[in-house]
Amino acid sequence: MSLTPAFLDELRARTLLSGLVAKTVKLQKAGREFRACCPFHNEKTPSFYVNDDKGFYHCFGCGAHGDAIRWMTDQRGLPFIDAVKELVQAAGMEMPEQDRRSAEKAERAKGLHEAMEDAAKFFIxxxxxxxxxxxxxxLKKRGITDETARAFGMGYSPDSRGKLKEALKGYGDPMLVEAGLLISVEKKDPYDRFRGRLMIPIRDVRGRTIAFGGRIIGDGEPKYLNSPETPLFDKGRTLYNLDRAQAAARKSGRIIAVEGYMDVIALAQAGFAEAVAPLGTAMTEHQLERLWRIADVPLLCFDGDSAGQKAALRAAHRAMPMLEPGRSLAFVTLPDGLDPDDLVRAQGPAAFEALLAKAQPLVDRLWESEIAAEPLDTPEQRAGLKRRLAALADGIGDSNVKHEYLAEFRERADLHFGRGPRNFESRPQRGGGGAPPARGKRDKRGNWVPPEPPLTQQTRSLQAGGLDPILAKAVLAGLIRHPAEIARHMEVLGSLRGASGALGKLFEAVVDVALEDRQLDRTKVLTILAKSGFDQMASELLRADTLPFSFTRPQAEEKKAREDLNEAIAVMVARPAVDAALAEATAAMLERFDDESFARQTALLRQRQELETRLANLMLADDENLED
Incomplete structure (x- = not known):
């Protein structure tokens, strides 16, 4: 089967885009276009437009852009070929010819889908x-309403070996066995797999029933029973409720993975429609990839008992090889003995939302696990910790992320064992490959001056005066309060030496301070800055009650303040380059208005939004500011 550009163009021409979008979004006529509040991000003022003449939609808020096929893949979450098939059927067209084997397989799958849908109706x-x-x-005892039960297609399988078999006899026993609805035993007639159970249909991304989960009514084992793997159902590739959760997840900007389907149902009823669950197996690579297609940092919220926390840690280890810049996991820890269903029923949605807001980053979960794994009293045990941490980092495929994990683990180990940060010294490269390391030089007073960094796009943006002055002041205040961090960020700070204005000069002075004396405390920093005429500016920064960050506060907890300062420096350095690229991409989009420029602008908008979120997470609440 070949989908030619001509065929896809014909499909787009036959599809009324506004009619397709209006199935899930309320549109208003606006001249020759339609407008609405964007379904891809939360907004109060409509900035999402649909143009039938040109056949595309576009959001001027978040940059979402595409045609009818893109709408089906991005908003509905369908694979490309499934999106095309659904649009083809609605347009009254025919798919291109398939080869005989593919056609037979598709026909077989069609029969299985129909059998599963009829089984779902039987159970309801x-x-x-x-x-x-x-x-x-x-259901009533668990607080599940009739409306929720209908929305999730919940049903009941009678405690009988043959009632479903009789109801679906038109399909024949072999197909029902293949669908996982009957159990086949040698020399005996097949019989119903699910008996005396509360039935929950498991659907694919298109909302078609492909399997069932059954919970026992009363006592008995197993408590939960899932369909076996079939031509329709692959447990390791399926996430329960993904068909319903993906639109809500794109709107909320997060996806929550919990352990079981009853947790998903309870959370949806409590207002968390973006929850999904694996199906009786550990989280697989395929399921993680599914989650990452929806959110950069999925939230894993497994049960608070030992088994749930072990499952979360297994997912963390499985994710390591697939990490990329900006792509990670976060973990929500429930009170011991509670699952999400218990929590929202006992304490309400606000309690669960509060836990989501305190989700633990992947690196923290790994660090805590390894610290608690074995005693760390002897040099050998401490060496074992470092070896385990290095092995975790070495498993990361992306070299940049691997480097960051190695550096982070090294620093945490040094701090944990009371050794303090290591001195910043460049090491000579081994071997003869590559260019020789850049060398510094001495100024007229004999002081060593580091080499100028290469003029990257990032450095050019900074030197052009692209620093956020409030954030830059906060970072400077943080470096003065925590001078040991200056050495760690010497290369980055060196790139700020040419930034314009007083802030750039103060950054330069801070770097010079670190070069003069590696064993710094705040008093030494202030003394040396005073000699250079920066005493008043430095003192004002330390008195700046308007800087809403933990690392600018004298009473802040040291470890947390340093972590926040490191994050603020990363945001400060990254933002000017992203802003410059975004301005360039927006100009290109307005000029060309094509898919490539839209894609570029969308990616940069997401990067900008991520930086803003990271920065917002560092800011103190208003009541914390008042306490100072």
């Missing part, structure tokens, strides 16, 4: 009938 009917009274009582 039984839940609402006389036989479902006990199952309805279970």
């Amino acid at each position: 009917d039984k839940l609402n009938g006389i036989e479902g009274a006990e199952a309805r009582a279970v």
